[in-house]
Amino acid sequence: MRIVSGIYKGRHIKAPKNFRARPTTDFAKENLFNILNNNFDFSELSVLDLFSGTGSISYEFASRECVSVISVESNFRHHAFIKKTIDELGITNVKAFKSDAFRYVKSYRDKFDIIFADPPYELKEIDSIPDFIFKHEILNKDGWLIVEHGGKTNFSKQKGFLELRKYGGVNFSIFENQEKS
Numbered sequence: 358m359r360i361v362s363g364i365y366k367g368r369h370i371k372a373p374k375n376f377r378a379r380p381t382t383d384f385a386k387e388n389l390f391n392i393l394n395n396n397f398d399f400s401e402l403s404v405l406d407l408f409s410g411t412g413s414i415s416y417e418f419a420s421r422e423c424v425s426v427i428s429v430e431s432n433f434r435h436h437a438f439i440k441k442t443i444d445e446l447g448i449t450n451v452k453a454f455k456s457d458a459f460r461y462v463k464s465y466r467d468k469f470d471i472i473f474a475d476p477p478y479e480l481k482e483i484d485s486i487p488d489f490i491f492k493h494e495i496l497n498k499d500g501w502l503i504v505e506h507g508g509k510t511n512f513s514k515q516k517g518f519l520e521l522r523k524y525g526g527v528n529f530s531i532f533e534n535q536e537k538s
Contacts, residue, residue: 358413361387363420370413370442378410378435381475381505385524386417389503392522392531396501397470399423405465405495407458407474412439412451414473419448426451427469429461462489468497478507487515487532494536502532 358380360368372378381389393399399421406415406428412435415428428451430436436455443451454461458474459482472495474486482489483506490502501519504512506528512518517532 358411359383360413360416360420362390363417364422365416365420365446365448368416368446370411370416372411372438373434376411376435376438377432379477380411380413382525382527385505385527385529386413388522388524389529390417390421393471393501394421402470403467405429405469405472407461407472408476409439409453410435410475412442412453414475415439415451415453416442416446416448418471418473419451423450428453429456429458431455431457459489462493462495465493465495468495468500470497470500472496472500472502473505474502475505478510483510484512487512487517487530490532491516491534491536496534498534498536500534502534504530504532506530 358370402423404418404423404426409428409430415426418426428439439453476483512530519531519533522529
């Protein structure tokens with residue numbers, strides 16, 4: 358996997374072979390970040406990356422010089438890899454937390470401009486993620502929630518659904534918070 362743009366562009370990150378995480382493909386990341394680039398000024402964004410896995414999405418946001426990025430991963434080995442990679446790259450705008458994503462959201466009180474969630478595609482609670490995020494009011498008005506998921510999941514009837522983008526086997530459902538801040 359590589360960082361596709363920004364100040365760390367071209368840096369290759371190699372996760373251990375026995376990692377269970379499924380990193381977002383470079384092709385899908387590049388297309389998603391093109392969409393984000395047309396809708397947001399990265400230098401003003403605070404980002405939450407849930408189910409971070411290898412941390413590749415956090416590194417992409419950091420590379421584009423977002424104000425702050427919080428990476429949340431529950432797996433000890435994956436979390437340790439993210440922290441090690443942050444240190445090796447000298448990234449200062451990412452903080453990594455070892456926590457269950459749902460527990461973290463329940464306890465967090467600030468708001469984010471973008472929340473990216475890449476849960477395991479077979480996660481039982483995957484359908485509840487958008488409602489859970491909106492219920493806990495951690496997304497700024499006009500902020501986006503992006504959920505990466507497989508082809509069997511359909512979020513189109515859920516509150517705030519904006520659009521679906523497909524890149525091979527990677528699907529991004531995008532939601533926008535239209536509630537008052």
